[in-house]
Amino acid sequence: MTESPISSASNAILDVQSNIKAAAQRAKRNIDDINLIAVSKTRSLEQITPLLEQGHRHYGENRVQEAMEKWPALKARYQDVTLHCIGQLQSNKVADAIAIFDVIHSLDRMSLLKALAREMEKAGKYIPCFLQVNIGGEKQKGGCAVDDIGSLLETAVNANIPIIGLMCIPPADIEAAPFFALMSKLAKQYDLSHLSMGMSSDYEVAITIGATYVRVGTALFGPRA
Numbered sequence: 001m002t003e004s005p006i007s008s009a010s011n012a013i014l015d016v017q018s019n020i021k022a023a024a025q026r027a028k029r030n031i032d033d034i035n036l037i038a039v040s041k042t043r044s045l046e047q048i049t050p051l052l053e054q055g056h057r058h059y060g061e062n063r064v065q066e067a068m069e070k071w072p073a074l075k076a077r078y079q080d081v082t083l084h085c086i087g088q089l090q091s092n093k094v095a096d097a098i099a100i101f102d103v104i105h106s107l108d109r110m111s112l113l114k115a116l117a118r119e120m121e122k123a124g125k126y127i128p129c130f131l132q133v134n135i136g137g138e139k140q141k142g143g144c145a146v147d148d149i150g151s152l153l154e155t156a157v158n159a160n161i162p163i164i165g166l167m168c169i170p171p172a173d174i175e176a177a178p179f180f181a182l183m184s185k186l187a188k189q190y191d192l193s194h195l196s197m198g199m200s201s202d203y204e205v206a207i208t209i210g211a212t213y214v215r216v217g218t219a220l221f222g223p224r225a
């Protein structure tokens with residue numbers, strides 16, 4: 001018997017939530033400090049709505065255009081939703097991004113920082129941001145170099161951009177824990193209280209190492225087409 005995608009997301013979130021709780025207990029962490037972002041990129045309103053009805057309130061999208069198409073109607077109906085921008089952001093999309101998103105996880109370069117500062121001031125809306133770190137030092141990957149964190153933070157402070165933490169996508173196909181540990185160390189070093197790390201394959205590990213936001217798509221909605 002095949003389950004419909006709707007009932008499977010509703011059931012899957014219960015499993016993910018209980019895994020999060022177990023990981024938090026293992027690490028002696030307060031469950032209230034850990035937020036599950038349901039990564040809804042590519043998913044239809046029919047797939048997302050059951051989770052909204054269930055009361056889930058954190059969602060992540062990686063494209064501004066897609067977020068603008070899907071979320072204004074949903075946010076009108078579920079007003080306490082927090083929508084997270086988790087994908088690479090182009091400077092020319094920043095005004096739209098600030099309009100639709102509540103948190104940005106992908107601030108990773110000076111040019112984007114300056115565009116955000118300008119548009120936040122224009123909109124009078126200073127939304128919390130994470131600095132995305134290229135923690136594996138991979139070519140072709142988004143995120144700032146570890147050595148650039150300090151200067152980006154300093155510029156952000158001067159531009160009134162609230163930076164609340166660090167975000168990473170560790171290298172694929174190797175153990176993520178050492179990268180998460182380095183992220184945790186960097187967050188402490190720069191006195192930042194939030195860590196956005198951990199996806200479907202490694203969110204439990206990320207929680208034991210200090211993640212405060214985990215970004216989970218596949219484990220909730222199934223494989224993306």
Ligand SMILES: *Cc1c(COP(=O)(O)O)cnc(C)c1O
Nearest residue numbers: 039062086199200215216217218
């Ligand atoms: C798609 C995506 C996720 C979710 O990945 P899953 O493996 O489906 O859980 C998390 N973070 C970012 C930045 C993504 O783009």
